[in-house]
Amino acid sequence: MSEQLIGRYHGDKKTLFWLVMKTSFLTLITLGIYRFWAKTRIRKYLWSGTAAGQDSFEYTGTGLEKFLGFLVAIVVLAIYLGIVQMILLFFGLSLMADATTTAGQIAQIASIYISFFAVMPLIFFAQYRARRYKMARTRWRGIRFGMDSAAWGFVWRAIAHSFLTIITLGLMVPRQTFKLEKYMADRTWFGDAQFVQNGRWQSLYPGLKHIGIGFLILIAAGAVGVMLDVIGAAIFLVVVGYIWLIFGSVYYRIFALNYLTGNKLLNGQIGFYSGGQAGKVVGIAIKGTLLIALVGGVIGLVFAGVGAVLLNSVDFQKPSEFMGVIGGALGIIGFVAYIGFFLLLSALSFIWITQPIIGHVVENMSLSGAEHLDAIQQRSADAGADADGFADALDIGGAI
Template sequence: MTTNLTDGAPPPVPEHGMDVWFVGNRSALFWLALKAGFWTVLTLGFYRFWMKTRLRRWYWSAIRPGGHPLEYVGDPWEKLLGFFIAVVILTFYIGIVNLLLMFVSFSFFQNSFVGYFTSAIGVIPVWFYAQYRARRYVLGRTRWRGVRFGLEKGAWGYAWRALVHWLLTICTAGLLWPRMTFYLDKYKTDRTFFGSAKMLQGGRWPMLYRAAWPFMVAILCSTALIVTLVWLDPLFSREDGSWSAFFEDIDTLIDSETFDVGWERPFRLLLLIPALLGLIYGAVHYRFASKRILANHKHAVGVQMSSKLNSLRVSMIYVLGTTIAYFILIGGVVGIVLLAFVLLGPDTFIQAQLGASNPFGDWPRWVSLGVLGALYLSVFLFWGVLHNAFVTFPLMRHMAVTLRLENTAGLSQVSQRARDEFAEAEGFAEALDLGAAI
């Protein structure tokens, strides 16, 4: 049913909640990502700001709460300018601050380790700052039914809170991870607006332990397996049963031509594979099950969210999508190598791999390097296209269709909010490689 708009007013709000639709087509996304990736390679990476903008507009328009699409109105020129601003600031940090840190390190500690360590620690708060700023920019450039989303200022507040929560989580060996997840998400949610409506994160942090149990079980099983293989029923036959003996046997195994170091039932090492898969599944389950629990406790005045996100389905998307993407990518790389082998001939191809000849014959060196650089970029950008088609697309579709607005009475009272201005847009996220994903 199509609703006619009068004087630019938004369509009426349904009385009994609304589902979220997803109307995108995988093949359309694939060709869009492929064309945008081609122009990104052709422009040596500068088109990526336009590529990200086009992909976001596609995804946003495919997500339709109550049948009305989201809108992404971000400007690629904002992203490009913001990237340059962030690079200038980070260059100052890397060039000046790191120089001072290295001077102090050599002056007082007679080594460079303290300087490098302090420099790495100093980047962490900037990393969290960039995360929050990128989220604020994306929300500030997102609209639904003509009304803007928004996020209050507070990037440095988020950064120091994230540092404290991470420190507590590390000191408690991960036991307070749900606490960190809850309070960091609450900090962002409680500062999020849809027009004049402020969102709130309800609930309490212990409720996230329900999402963490597969990961906890995987950690306990992995720990029990390692203890068994090292102490209770050790792989090695030495009497001392120490870690040093274990690692000595590993070194012997690597250096031995016969791979015979006298281990007891070495096939038990295969149990490490399901243990690793269990850890991966547990991490993915926690990430998305916690999102579902948090979403079910998000609300505004007269608006209530509900999510039925299936963490097992999400895990299957990751496993199958990543496998398909890698399979196609590896097949493409092998095809390029075989084509080069056929075109160049066996002798020239082998000499080129050894650096004894130029695979491009009499071409200038800069042309050869340009061709190799283009091929290098093409491989990674093609991986991005495959990841969009087989991982991001089904993941966003599943997250959209499992979301519902149970109570929408408050939407009729929402008014417009002012447009947020950003000097550096997502520049820090781009410069720190946090903005590659949609």
């Protein structure tokens, strides 16, 4: 009889809200330095809120190691990016013909894209390193996760898959999703136990159905607009098509997550199940966005009202020497309120969108064969040299 463990999420809105507000404020007043500690604390919170059965995950990363890793990444990237960007502009200038001709414009666009391709390997490199670091600093039941050091293998595969996806106009997306996830999953460990990604990439195709429907609606919109010349209906169909595409991409991500999780195996004995629903995720996102818009709107109106009252109460006909001081103070208060407003919105999106989605996904996951977990041995620690530093310097991955 296989023992099952069900995913549980224990995070609560109030604590996370104040944690995000506090850490973003500290990030702001330290000119961004605190961001490494902020990211660490939020991860600690989310990880500790996530449990399989009774036992929570633990995030063991530290802000200090992220800061030190960032400094290492700076040294490498300063040299690489500075030189590469200048050489690219040099060739960009050489390519720059008269921008009034079509050929000249194409040459200019090309020079912009060349610089994008120069950074692409670094972005994939940072992506793999960031996931490896996250794994190395995650524990469950005291046992470490970990990933092999294989970032460059990921880089060339990711570039090749992206290229294939682009030249097949997106038809190879499932292959890219599957193969890249398999590359990473097969190199992931829990203690001395290795993960294996089973399954076939072709099985991800059904996940694309809503994206397909979205495209069909857009094509229909074009047909209605051009052939039947009914502009109102065409615009309506375009809007519906775009919304369907957004829903379709969420559907694909959840479908892929469920399929890939369900076909992972740990140590050949421990299996997983994931049953998140795209409809629920989209529902959470819509509800959260509406709530945030409502709060943002109300606060915006209050600000505008207070501002109008203050302006009216000042007599501009009789300037006094205090007016400059008062004006300056009001300016500072306004600026602080403006920044605080954005901090508030980002904290709200954490508790109304990010956290509920994590909660939904986690609570619909489970693990079978838990009786084999006791046999797993600890793995040695990963020094994790750059600790997210490259990802941070290249702006990948956001807050978590």
